[in-house]
Amino acid sequence: MSLPYRSDLRAWDVIVAGGGTAGAVAGIAAARTGARVLVVEAQGSLGGTGTNAWVTPLMRNVSGGQNLNRGLTDELKARLAARGDGATDAGGNDNWFNPEGLKFVLEELLQEAGGEVLYHTQVVQPLMEGGHIGALIVHNKGGLQALRAAVFIDATGDADVAALAGVPFQAGDEDGVHQAMSLRFTLAGVDVGRLRDFLNAQGQWQDSPDFLHFWMVWGRKSSLEGLFREAVAAGVLEERDGDYFQGFSVPGRPGELSFNCPRIRADLNDATDPWQLSAAQTDGRAAITRLLAFCRRFLPGCGGAYLGVVAPMVGVRDSRRIVGDYTLTVTDLLDCVKFPDVICRNHYPVDIHSVRGGARLLHEREGSAPYFAPDAWHDIPYRALVPQGASNLLVPGRAASSTFEAQSAIRVQQNCHSMGEAAGIAAAWAATPSGRSDVRAVDVAALQDELRRRGGNV
Ligand SMILES: Cc1cc2nc3c(=O)[nH]c(=O)nc-3n(C[C@H](O)[C@H](O)[C@H](O)COP(=O)(O)OP(=O)(O)OC[C@H]3O[C@@H](n4cnc5c(N)ncnc54)[C@H](O)[C@@H]3O)c2cc1C
Structure with a gap:
């Protein structure tokens, strides 16, 4: 009987499954380390949640006034700024970016490093040889194919591989x-000046003449709550549309506002269930129709506005998390635990967008834990990227080994960049003959030196 897939005769040193926030950076880092790299991506562009789910900005991850993520994430910001697709706001936050620009930056960096990408391709099955992955079966317009590599990085966000x-x-x-x-x-098509004047009059003060940031969450004392109540009473919005509403400007796109909403219906929260994911797309579009009507009718300056972009990907905050050689806990965060195998530092708080309503931030808890000092941070260890039961696989990004609460803190994009950079270098080293395709044999002290040599902060 013939195999149901075609085997690609080429083999790579490192295959990255998923060219998203962590995966694109992992591919660039591995290619710069000298590995033959293939990034396999389901969508038609790199960047994942940051680009195709339109998640801007990079959340700040600062301790003692310094950004904790450096290395490749700094390079992305510099390239974005050079294109006019990145910006610093009046508060000094340099993490704003245009998702469309980031797609170009990531692709350029990968190609400059000699890496390859295969778009519109879904990883469907690893071929196992004991605890070792021999190849990934992928599906695309060519049918099923097997792609071989020495080491694999699962950056699908959902830990599919x-x-x-x-x-x-x-x-x-x-x-x-x-x-x-x-x-x-x-x-x-927003009259930003008019909207800014209205927001200032409402008490949502805008620091910059051309950069807006405004929000409303029921019961959180937003000055826009009355307007939302009126819109619900008028049948323009549903009650749930006020569970989380947030808008801001986008660099390089004057007159356009990006929204960190709508929230999808509470019962549709499992992104690994294809039916729920599909229904989420439909539910989200219906909510966008309501929010569009609300903005046009209730927000001055938005009367002539039109729908610019609907993100191609539903934004998924969490799905699967691997059980790795170490599982990061919220106690590790609160106690600012430092690990000998640190590959990334975090001071972003627990940030749970609960389907039961509201957003829960660790900063709002009373507490004298070391975490609450302004110059505090905790480490993310290399072991959190090393999955149990597999010898040639690393899992950076939001699926890294962590508890539900700890994941809600470490999942922010710059941490995914840093985890991706570490995973890329480690995978490239493990893929050499002396590395024996064993991610546990990587010299972590040498990895930390290499990250520092590339501008990293570990
Ligand atoms: C609504 C929302 C708002 C957020 N707000 C912020 C914010 O303001 N700032 C911030 O820093 N962070 C924010 N986050 C968190 C952050 O954006 C994500 O945690 C992070 O981008 C996840 O990165 P990742 O690499 O793990 O996954 P992703 O970036 O999602 O990458 C996964 C990639 O894998 C691909 N893929 C998946 N499965 C397969 C497969 N089987 N085969 C091939 N390819 C596959 C996907 O297409 C995607 O490109 C937000 C997240 C959401 C959802």
């Missing part, structure tokens, strides 16, 4: 419930 390889994983909170998904969109 790891789960299919038999790596143990956790999903959701103690009840298996995930954070809310969101379908982000933009509003174009």
Whole structure:
């Protein structure tokens, strides 16, 4: 009987499954380390949640006034700024970017490093040889194919490869419930000056003449709450549309506002269930129709505005998390635990967008834990990227080994960049003959030196 897939005769040193926030950076870092790299991506561009789910900005991850993520994430910011697709706001936050620009930057950096990408291709199955992955079966317009490599990086966000390889994983909170998904969109053709004057008059002070940031969450004392109440009473919005509403400007796109909403219906929170994911897209579009009507009718300066972009990907905050050689906990965060195998530092708080309403931030908890000092941070260890039961696989990004609460803190984009950079270098080293395709044999002290040599902060 012939095999149901065609084997690609080429083989790579490193294959990255998923060219998203962590995966694109991992591919660039591995290629710069000298590995033959292939990034396999389901969408038609790199960047994942940061680009195709339109998640801007990079959340700040600062301790003692210094950004904790450096290295490749700094390079992305510099390239974005050079294109006019990155900006610093009046508060000194340099993490704003245009998602469309980031797609170009990531692709350029990967190609300059000699890496390859295969778009519109879904990884469907790893071929296992014991605890070792021999190849990935992928599906695209060419049918099923097997792609071989010495080492693999699972940067699908959902730990698709790891789960299919038999790596143990956790999903959701103690009840298996995930954070809310969101379908982000933009509003174009906005009279930003008029809207700014209105927001200032409402008490949502705008620091910069051309950079807006405004929000409303029920019960959080937003000055826009009255307007939302009126819109619900008028049948323009549903009650749930006020569970989370946030808008801001986008660099390089004057007159356009990007929205960190709508939240998807609470019962649709499992992104690994294809039916829920599909229904989330439909539910999100219906909510966008309501929010569009609200903005046009209730927000001055938006009367002539139109729908700019609906993100191609539903934004997923959490799905599967691997069980790795170390699982990061919220106690590690609060106690600012430092690990000998640190590959990334974090001071972003627990940030749970619960489907039960609101957003929970660790900063709002009373506490004298070391975490609350302004110059505090905790480490993310290399072992959190190393999945149990697999020898040639690394899992950077939001699926890294962590508890539900800890994941909600470390998942922000710059941490995904840093985890991706470390995974890329480690995978490239493990793929050499002396590395024996064993990610546990990587010299972590040498990895830390290499990260520092590339501008990293570990
Ligand atoms: C609504 C929302 C708002 C957020 N706000 C912020 C914010 O303001 N700032 C911030 O820093 N962070 C924010 N985050 C968190 C952050 O954006 C994500 O945690 C992070 O981008 C995840 O990166 P990742 O590399 O793990 O996954 P992703 O970036 O999602 O990458 C996964 C990639 O794998 C691809 N893929 C998936 N499965 C397969 C497969 N089987 N085969 C091939 N390819 C596959 C996907 O297409 C995607 O490109 C937000 C997240 C969401 C959802």
